[in-house]
Amino acid sequence: MVGTKRQQAIRKALRALAPGIPFGDAEAVLTLAGRPAMKALPPGTALWLALASHVRHVHTDYDQLLAEGYERDAARFFVAEPSDDVLAGWGCQRSVLDGEMLEEGAPGA
Structure with a gap:
């Protein structure tokens, strides 16, 4: 496998998280x-935050909600279920509805 140990991890x-x-x-x-x-984050945590952020920004109306004046947490609330639908379609067993995506200060907002 090519890349650093961190990239490989x-x-x-x-x-493992989103096989599809x-x-x-x-x-x-x-x-x-x-x-x-x-x-500074463990590889699995960095990956989850990046995955959740990507889905939120690319596969939901999150950015449109922000542009319409919704607060970040409100916009995230409204796109949590559509985000989970995308993740489930990729075989992901983890859910953004568990609140981990909503943590303050996490990189990848």
Whole structure:
């Protein structure tokens, strides 16, 4: 496998967490998880935050809700179920509805 041990761990975590993720989405998530702001986090945590952020911004109306004036937490609330639907479609057993995506100060807002 090519890349640093951290990059390898993040790729492995993605394959385990969302085995059906399309290639283009996987590449975007891996890029987000590899950002400098994520380096202080364990690979699995960085991957989850990147995955949740990618789904929220790319596969839901989150950015549109923000542009309409919704507060960040309210917008996240309204896109939690659609986010989970996307994740479930990729074979992900984890849910953003458990509140982990809503934590303050997490990179990948």
